[in-house]
Amino acid sequence: MRETPPTELQAPHSGHERHREPLGGELGPAVRDLVRIGDAWxxxxxxxxxxxxxxxxxxxxxxxxxxxxxxxxDAVSGIQFGATHDDPELVERGRRTLARLRADGKETP
Known part of the structure; x- marks a missing residue:
């Protein structure tokens, strides 16, 4: 039997669960949802x-x-997009994330 990927975020177990973004977006690892939340904490x-x-x-x-x-x-993508589309807040968030990752020796946000 062939497994079909889940269509929504699964309960937290291994972090390797995959989910589909709302409105028909791409599949990706569940942990990706935490990328932007991390900037808040x-x-x-x-x-x-x-x-x-x-x-x-x-x-x-x-x-x-x-x-x-x-x-x-996400940080590098945000810096590039923000610079191209005159969005200094997006550029700054990307720079903060990279600085934090460098300072922490790759620790999560």
């Missing part, structure tokens, strides 16, 4: 802890690595 460990308390668990080491990778890709 940067420098606020209390917010990060509150989020993961509600999530029900901390990220696994592979999820943490994947989140760092997804964060870096």
């Amino acid at each position: 940067a420098g606020r460990p209390d917010l990060r802890e509150a989020f993961f308390s509600g999530y029900g668990r901390q990220l696994t080491p592979p999820e943490t690595e994947r989140l760092a990778l997804e964060s870096a890709l």
Whole structure:
């Protein structure tokens, strides 16, 4: 039997679950949803802890690595898009993310 990918975010287990973005978007790892949320809790460990308390668990080491990778890709993409489309806030968010990743030695946002 062939497995079909789920159409929505699954309960948090391994972080390798895949989900479909609303409105027919692409499939991707569930941990990607945390990329932009991470900017909100940067420098606020209390917010990060509150989020993961509600999530029900901390990220696994592979999820943490994947989140760092997804964060870096999102940051570079945001800088490029923001510079091209005159969106200085997007450029700044991307730069903050890259600075945080460098300072933390790849730790997640």
